[in-house]
Amino acid sequence: MSPPEFAEKMVDAGQTKALMSTRDTLIRSYMAGAILGLAAAFAVTITVQTGNALLGAVLFPVGFCMLYLLGFDLLTGVFTLVPLSWLAKRPGVTFGAMMRNWGLVFVGNFAGAITTAVMIAITLTYGFSVDPNEVGQQLGTIGESRTVGYAEYGAAGMLTLFVRAVMCNWMVSTGVVGAMMSKSVSGKVLCMWMPVMVFFYMGFEHSIVNMFLFPAGLMMGGDFDFTDYLIWNEIPTVIGNLVGGLTFVGGMIYATHFRTAPQRTPKNAAAPDERASVDA
Numbered sequence: 253m254s255p256p257e258f259a260e261k262m263v264d265a266g267q268t269k270a271l272m273s274t275r276d277t278l279i280r281s282y283m284a285g286a287i288l289g290l291a292a293a294f295a296v297t298i299t300v301q302t303g304n305a306l307l308g309a310v311l312f313p314v315g316f317c318m319l320y321l322l323g324f325d326l327l328t329g330v331f332t333l334v335p336l337s338w339l340a341k342r343p344g345v346t347f348g349a350m351m352r353n354w355g356l357v358f359v360g361n362f363a364g365a366i367t368t369a370v371m372i373a374i375t376l377t378y379g380f381s382v383d384p385n386e387v388g389q390q391l392g393t394i395g396e397s398r399t400v401g402y403a404e405y406g407a408a409g410m411l412t413l414f415v416r417a418v419m420c421n422w423m424v425s426t427g428v429v430g431a432m433m434s435k436s437v438s439g440k441v442l443c444m445w446m447p448v449m450v451f452f453y454m455g456f457e458h459s460i461v462n463m464f465l466f467p468a469g470l471m472m473g474g475d476f477d478f479t480d481y482l483i484w485n486e487i488p489t490v491i492g493n494l495v496g497g498l499t500f501v502g503g504m505i506y507a508t509h510f511r512t513a514p515q516r517t518p519k520n521a522a523a524p525d526e527r528a529s530v531d532a
Contacts, residue, residue, distance in 0.1 A: 266337030281360025289368030289464030291315020309453030395469025417492020420456030
C-alpha cells in the first residue's frame with residue numbers, strides 16, 4: 253500500500269471511530285485497556301524474574317498486537333486518527349464528536365486497566381492476604397519513581413515527563429499507522445512490534461499502560477498517592493501523548509501524503525503548449 257493510500261485509510265479510520273456508537277466505543281476501549289494492562293504485568297514479571305529488561309520490552313508488544321488485531325481502541329490511537337477526519341471535514345466529524353470519542357475511550361481504557369490491576373493485585377497477594385511478591389514490589393517501585401521521582405526535580409521533572417510522553421506516542425502511533433500498510437497478519441504484527449518495543453524499553457510514558465501500573469502500584473504499597481499519580485504522571489502523559497501522536501505521526505502524514513503540495517516545475521521546462529508545438 254502506497255503512502256497516499258494509507259493516509260486515506262487513516263482518515264477513513266478516524267471517521268469510523270468518531271461516529272461509532274457509545275456502547276461499542278466503551279466496549280472496545282475497555283478491552284484495550286484490560287489487555288494492555290495484562291501485557292504490562294507480563295513484561296514486568298519477565299523483567300523481575302529474568303533480570304533482563306530488554307527481554308521484557310521485546311515481549312511486551314504481544315498485548316498491543318492482540319488488541320489491535322481484535323479491533324479494540326486505545327486513547328493514543330484515537331488521538332492520532334480522529335483529528336485527521338476532522339481536519340478533512342468528513343461528514344459528521346465535528347469538534348464535539350472528536351472530544352466525545354476521546355472522552356469515552358479514556359473512560360473505557362481506564363476502567364479496563366483498573367480491572368486488570370485489581371486482578372493482578374489479587375493474584376500477587378492471594379487476595380490481599382499476604383505481602384506482595386517481588387513482582388508486586390516492583391510495581392510499587394515503578395509507581396514511586398515515575399511520580400514522586402519526577403516531582404523531586406520540579407519543572408525539569410515535569411518537562412522530562414512531558415517529553416517522554418510525546419516520544420511514546422510518536423512510537424506507538426507509528427506502529428498503529430504502520431500496521432495499516434500491510435494486509436497480512438504477520439506484516440501488521442511486525443510493523444507494530446518494532447516501535448512499541450522501542451517505547452517500552454526506553455521508558456517512555458504511555459497513558460494507558462500507566463492506568464494499570466500506578467493503580468497496581470498503589471495496591472502493592474507504593475509510597476505515593478492518587479494525587480501524585482494524576483498530577484505527576486497521568487495528566488501530563490495524556491497531553492504529551494496527544495502532542496506526540498498528532499504532531500509527529502498523524503499531522504505529518506496528513507500534511508505530506510493526504511494534502512500533498514503541488515510539484516515544483518523545473519525552471520527550464522517548456523510549458524505544456526510549447527511542448528505540444530515542438531512535438532508536432
